[in-house]
Amino acid sequence: MRKSCRCGSRESFSDCCKPLLDGRRSSVTPEQLVRSRYTAYALGGYGDYLLQTWFPATAKGLIAADLSVVTRNWTALKIFASGVDGNTGWVDFRATDQSASGPSILHEKSVFTCATGIWLYIGGEVLSS
Ligand SMILES: [Zn+2]
Numbered sequence: 178m179r180k181s182c183r184c185g186s187r188e189s190f191s192d193c194c195k196p197l198l199d200g201r202r203s204s205v206t207p208e209q210l211v212r213s214r215y216t217a218y219a220l221g222g223y224g225d226y227l228l229q230t231w232f233p234a235t236a237k238g239l240i241a242a243d244l245s246v247v248t249r250n251w252t253a254l255k256i257f258a259s260g261v262d263g264n265t266g267w268v269d270f271r272a273t274d275q276s277a278s279g280p281s282i283l284h285e286k287s288v289f290t291c292a293t294g295i296w297l298y299i300g301g302e303v304l305s306s
Contacts, residue, residue, distance in 0.1 A: 190216075193212070210297075213230075215254045218251060223244075228241045232292075251274055257269045265291075266290075266296060269286045284303065
């Protein structure tokens with residue numbers, strides 16, 4: 178039995194986000210990058226990947242070891258909309274964090290740039306859910 182990927186794609190982890198997290202493949206769309214970065218946060222231990230897929234100018238001061246630590250119990254990712262305009266992309270998503278006191282939802286519109294064929298995370302605007 179194959180375990181489905183944490184990003185909610187219904188594919189197996191080994192066919193979905195794992196090749197990206199292992200650096201064997203790059204994201205071809207901003208949505209794919211959101212999915213793989215969400216999985217990296219949910220699983221922990223992928224701080225290097227999170228840093229590598231972060232636009233250097235907005236990742237200043239971030240440390241891979243810190244990003245590898247699981248700080249929230251992410252249980253679900255839902256992507257509402259995404260778009261690409263030239264070298265810029267955006268994704269509107271909601272990530273659910275299940276803590277002892279109940280679920281909370283992070284609703285974010287993330288912005289990405291495509292540099293030399295590779296999508297990088299620039300930053301996000303938190304929206305009210
Ligand atoms: Zn996945």
